[in-house]
Amino acid sequence: QVQLVESGGGLVQPGGSLRLSCAASGRTFNQYVMGWFRQAPGKERESVAVISRSGLNTYYADSVKGRFTISRDNAKNTVFLELNSPKTEDTAIYYCARGAYCSDYVCVATASYDYWGQGTQVTVSS
Numbered sequence: 001q002v003q004l005v006e007s008g009g010g011l012v013q014p015g016g017s018l019r020l021s022c023a024a025s026g027r028t029f030n031q032y033v034m035g036w037f038r039q040a041p042g043k044e045r046e047s048v049a050v051i052s053r054s055g056l057n058t059y060y061a062d063s064v065k066g067r068f069t070i071s072r073d074n075a076k077n078t079v080f081l082e083l084n085s086p087k088t089e090d091t092a093i094y095y096c097a098r099g100a101y102c103s104d105y106v107c108v109a110t111a112s113y114d115y116w117g118q119g120t121q122v123t124v125s126s
Helices: none
Strands: 004-007 009-014 017-024 032-040 044-051 059-060 069-071 078-084 092-099 120-124
Touching: 004 092, 009 017, 017 032, 017 092, 017 120, 032 078, 044 069, 044 078, 059 069, 078 092
Parallel strands: 009 120
Antiparallel strands: 004 017, 017 078, 032 044, 032 092, 044 059, 069 078, 092 120
């Protein structure tokens, strides 16, 4: 059983910054693509960013490109999402997930992920 535990969410002002972390259990972390998703009230869960197994390749949704950065530390079984210059529309619950069925790092479908964290709330407000 794999566990993913997110942390780092909270209240952030527009234009500020926030760093989310996702710690994974198990010994095979570096064998999987990892992704960050978010879900706002009344909306479907959407892909935000994805990172390849090695960490060398990344994918971003157009809405966050240039503002968010995904990274990973395979030695610590952790994936990160740095939110820079967040906007009010970035308010959502953020989830990390393991891409067990991803063929490469451009992997945005929720069905391609098998394990999910419990989510961490990010609220962007002044």
